[in-house]
Amino acid sequence: MDKTILIISNVTNGLYMFRRELLERxxxxxxxxxxAGDTGRVDVLETMGCHVTITEIERHGTNPIKELQLIRYYKKKIKEIKPKVVLTYTVKPNIYGGMACACLGVPYVANITGLGTAIEQPGKLQKPLLFLLKRGFRKAQKVFFQNSENMNFLLKHRVISGAYxxxxxxxxxxxxxxLLDYPQSDTLDFVFISRIMKEKGIDQYIDAAKVIxxxxxxTRFHICGDAGTAYKELLEQMQKDGIVIYHGKISDVPKMHKVSACTIHPTYYPxxxxxxxxxxxxxxxxxxxxxxxxxxxxxxDGINGxxxxxQDSQDLIExxxxxISLSWDERKQMGLAGRAKVEHEFxxxxxxNKYLEEIKRAGL
Structure with a gap:
């Protein structure tokens, strides 16, 4: 088949979790x-019909020699694969994959899945990273944004010059x-589902669990996610003390929601x-x-949550x-309002369909 699409990302698991329906089409x-870097689900992606080449990417590395090697690698693979269009996700693939496509004259569509603290916050890395993003996006067929603040930020800094x-x-x-039945139980269960890291607000969640x-x-406070070494020992001890219920990384998220009354996500991560x-x-x-x-x-606020x-534990507690002060029916109505919102907007x-439109525009 000479109609080839190349997808460049930093992780394989994220492609399966959040792009699965697009890949299936x-x-x-x-x-x-x-x-992409191997973070799991490679065998599943291959079974779906994708061909995966593992690419080692230092997500937070700043070694200029390794960054240049990554551009060269992308150029080499694009020449070998000969794609009609390239789809890029996450910062480094957007930058270096975009640069490679621009050099080779291959159409590409970028997706801003988040900018990261080094770009959003003033510091020594902000200007060089904005410059690199501008180079990466300079010939993009389309840049997709996932939230308006990221979009307005890059427009303000004149990073985007083409279609977005x-x-x-x-x-x-x-x-x-x-949509699941709302739980009727003697307990009121809250859940935190995320990578267990400081910026995701785990400290505020723990503070609230202790008080509540x-x-x-x-009440019950569930925690689901990979704790790594930073929080694993603490969470295991807190479970022994009866403050939280730590499940580790879970694969069946709806199963967790069957028992939960509310999801708490106190993140301050980009x-x-x-x-x-x-x-x-x-x-x-x-x-x-x-x-x-x-x-x-x-x-x-006040409608579906x-x-x-x-970073305000007291506000979270309040x-x-x-x-907790709401009636069961009021909590259920909040959940139904959330369902209606995502059905309409998300x-x-x-x-x-947006991606299929861009792929068609690229000539496929």
Whole structure:
């Protein structure tokens, strides 16, 4: 098949988790090649019909020699694969994959899945990274943004000179994350689902769990995600002390939502659009999250959840207490409002169709 599409990303698991529906459509019509770091699901991607080439990417590395080697590698692979169009995701593939495509005259579509602290916050790395992004996007057929703040930030810094469009994040598959019955239980279960890292607000969640559990013994605080070495010992001890229930990394997220009454996502990490919140809303669960890009777009304060201040444990405690004070029916209605919102604004089919339009524009 001479109709080849190349996808460049830093991780394989993210492609499966959040681009699966697009890949399923593409493999029916095109030869799909993937260059990405191995974070799991490679065998599943291959079974779907994609051909995966593992590419080692230092996501936070700044060694200029290695960065140049990555550009050369992308150019070499693009020459070998001869794609008709390239789709890039995440910062380094956007920059260096974009540069390689621009040099070789290959159409490419970039997706801003989040900018990262080094770009968003003033510092010694901000200017050089903005320059590199500008070089990476200079000949892009289209740049997709997942939230308006990222879009306005890059427009303000004159990084984008060509076509761009705001899309609803990665969207959510409304069939894989169906509306679930709202739990009726003697306990009120809250859940944190994320990589366990400081910037995702785990410290604020733990602070809140300590206070709320003591004051409201019928509450439960679940934590789902890979803790690594930084938090694993702490979470295991807190579980022994009866403060949290630590599940580790889970594969069946809807199963967790069946027992949860509310998802708490107190992140201050640079999000593109929070998939945790989209999936929670799709399952009919109220959300409590921070007032920051990638989160505020999903929550209508007081309607389908509550907004909290970033890195503010006390505000989180107060919002959880406000949620506890609601009746069962009021909590259920919040969940239904969230489901209606994602059905209207964040259906993943919207994102898939946007990509199919761009691929068609590229001549496929």
């Amino acid at each position: 593409l493999v029916k019509m095109y030869n799909v090649e993937i260059l 469009e705001l899309i609803p994040g990665s969207g959510v598959n409304l069939e894989r994350f169906p 559990r003591q004051k409201y013994p019928n 999000e593109g659009m929070s998939n945790v919140l989209l999936e929670s809303c799709a399952c009919g669960r109220p959300i409590i999250t921070t007032d920051r890009p990638g989160c505020r777009e999903i929550v209508d 509550f907004i909290v201040k970033q 919002k959880i207490e406000k949620f 259906d993943r089919r919207i994102v898939v």
